[in-house]
Amino acid sequence: MRQVLIRRRALGALACFSMVFAPHVAAGQGLSVLDLQPGSARSTLRATAPDSQAGQATLLNLNHSINVWYLLQLTWPDGRSESYHLENAYPGHQRLELSSDGQASLVLLDGSASHRMPLWPATGVSPLSLARRSELPYGDLWEGRVLLRNPTVGHRTRREWATDFLRDRFRYGERVTTFIKERFYRDKFRHSGTLQEQTGIAEARDDLPRPAAVLVTPKAASSRLTTPDLNLIVSVGSDGIVPGRWHAVEDYLGVFVCAVTPGLVADEVVRAQGNRVSPLDAKEESALVYLVAFDLARFELGFALGTDHPRVDWSDRVPATSRVDSLPGPDGIDSVAPLVRTGILSPQGVPRVAATFAGGFKRSHGAFKWGDLAHRNRGSHYGFIEQGTVLSTLNPGLATLLVRADGRVEMMTWPEHDAPEVESIRHARQNGVPLIETDSEDGAVRPGRLVKEWAKGNWSGSETKQLRTLRGGLGIQDGESGRWLIYGYFSAATPSAMARVFQACGCSYAMQMDINAPEHTYLALYRIEGSLLVVQRLVKEMAEVDTPVKGIEVPRFVGYPDNRDFFYLLRREPKESSQ
Known part of the structure; x- marks a missing residue:
């Protein structure tokens, strides 16, 4: 048996990618997603199956530091091959290996214990084949200690189906969907609350650690705000929803909700932002914003691709001068095969799941058409990593949410130089440019330099530059009470309104997620009661x-596969805390 540790630290130098790989693609030697992995470990063995055919087995640990995803490939001299995308349910204390001792086997090692699975059993059907035949998103191996990821079809709403159909089948499909969105859906999901002044607003009556309060005007701080569409059950007391105050969500320890409008943000924040943001009109100033905060000492953040989105081929937005026609995509691939996208949370995560929320732009929108970023790094497509596996390269200059190998959550603009080693990242998702960021020189928090730039910032909205729409965003707050991941639901906002609210929220960094519809800005909380999953x-x-x-009632991402990418928050195990 042969084992090789592959370290391509030159992955960050993918600006030279086309010069290195284009000749191979032109010659028919296409790349695969396996070529993008900088810390993979490969082992191979040759063995004879019961029918006397000589085969080769290859096991690839896609990131030996993360130790979650493996790919098992079985090949034969006549060219036949089989691939099995395996998921290690307990990466902290078990791993997979190949063994040729006696009979070619896949071996699960857990401390001093080992469990063998013949690749070609002399009798009966192999467990791998049975797991594949189950047609479940996750086939069961070793009683769930290892999972086989199976191809599946992800759910999409009628609106998503129609949008994808137009974009994929017709030359001007994007223009048609934009026209429909602008003509019929602009402000469709906008809600405005009524501010009701009252006296004697009391402080929170519990001693729960909570995020720092959102900075609002004195009038707002002494009022209550109606929230006609809020669906979470919160502890409000007799004062109702007070703008800027964090209200605990009932039965969800470590989760808080705040309601506000951009027009209620304190004057000091508005003055500090100055001309780095655009003025807001009356509709935008009064549009409701809901912020949901998660205590990162209590929750573990993860990320998963949908069955279809985001893709890894070229975005049509990229200028012709930034494309390499000999490559099927900016990384030399147009599919993540032989890896499998399931679009659903792994079974071992379901007992601990606390929340999910929708991810970022599809590949069709996830690249730049105008500005400097359109002409750098092949259009600066938004990158992403799942379970330590690079599925699309992270590009400099883009807002990035990442989870380290130890579980720590960070947000940053991906640097041109001295970027974190990819091997140390468990999950990452890029989506555009920052809404707000912390200046590395003076430590001040300011709106991103492209917040006002509709085209250069790739903020989307409409072809006529009407930026106000339903938007989702993420920010991170560090304070005396700990670190908080904050999801923002903006019922009708421009990037300037988002930057105003996230800065008032005390975030050190914030970025936009997806936009335009409830399915794109979806967030749900979960708890288990007996045999039921309460949503x-x-x-x-x-x-x-x-x-x-x-x-x-069955929720997407947890109850059935979805076509879109998503984030999930799991309740941490006892004594587990990485923020």
Whole structure:
């Protein structure tokens, strides 16, 4: 048996990618996603199957530091091959290896214990084949200690189906969808609350650690705000929802909700931002914003691709001068095969799942058409990493949410030089440019330099530069009470409004996620009661996204595969804390 540790630290130098790999692609020697992995470990063995055919087995640990995803490939002299994408459910104390001792086997090692699985059993059907035949998103091996990821079809709403159909089948499909969105959906999801002044607003009556309060005007701080579409059950007391105050979500320890509008943000924040943001009109100033904060000492953040999105081929937005026609995509690939995208949370995560929320732009929108970023790094497509596996290269200059190998959550603009080693990253998702960021020289938090730039910032919205729409965003707050991941739901906002609210929230960094519809800005909370998974969605419109099964409420991302990428928060195990 041969084992090789592959370290391509030159991955960050993919600016020279086309010069190195284009000749191979032109010659028919296409790349695969396996060529993008800088810390993979490969082992191979040759063995004879019971039918006397000589085969070769290859096991690839896609990131030996993360130790979650493996790819098992079985090949034969006549060219036949089989691939099995395996997921290690307990990467902290078990690993997979190949063994030729006696019979060619896949071996699960857990401390001093080992469990063998013949690759070609002399009798009966192999467990791998049975797991594949199950047609479940995750086939069961070793009683769930290892999972086989199986191809599946992800759910999409009628609106998503129509949008994808137009974009994929017609030359001007994008223009048609933009026209429909602008003509019929602009402000469709906008809600405005009523501010009701009252006296004697009391402080929070519990001693729960909570995020720092959002900076609002004195009038707002002494008022209550109506929230007609809020669907989470919060502890409000007699004062109701007070703008800028964090209200605990009932039965969800470590989760808080805040309601505000951009027009209620304190004057000091507005003055500090100055001309780095655009003025807001009356509709935008009064549009409701819901912020949901998660205590990162209590929750573990993860990320997963949808069954279809985001893709890894070229975005049509990229200028012709930034494309390499000999390559099927900016990384030399147009698919993540032989890896499998399931679009659903792994079974071992379900007992601990606390929340999910929708990810970022599709590949069609996830690159730059104008500005400097359009002419750098092949259009600066948004990159992403799942379970330590590079599925699309992270590009400099882009807002990036990442989870380190130890579970620590960070947000940053991906640097041109001295970027974190990819091997040390468990999950990452890029989406555009920053809404706000901390200046490395003076430590001041300011709006990103492209917040006002509709085209150069790739903020999307509409072809006529009408930026106000339903938007989702993420920020991170560090304070005396700990670190908080904050999801923002903006019912009708421009990037300038988002930057105002996230800065008032005390975030050190914030970025936009997806936009335009409840399915794209979806957030739900979960808890298990007996055999039931209880679901609370952030706003009422999000209930329309989920699909009931036999009259039972089943949520996307957890109950069935979805076509879109998503984030999930798991309750930490006892004594586990990485922020």
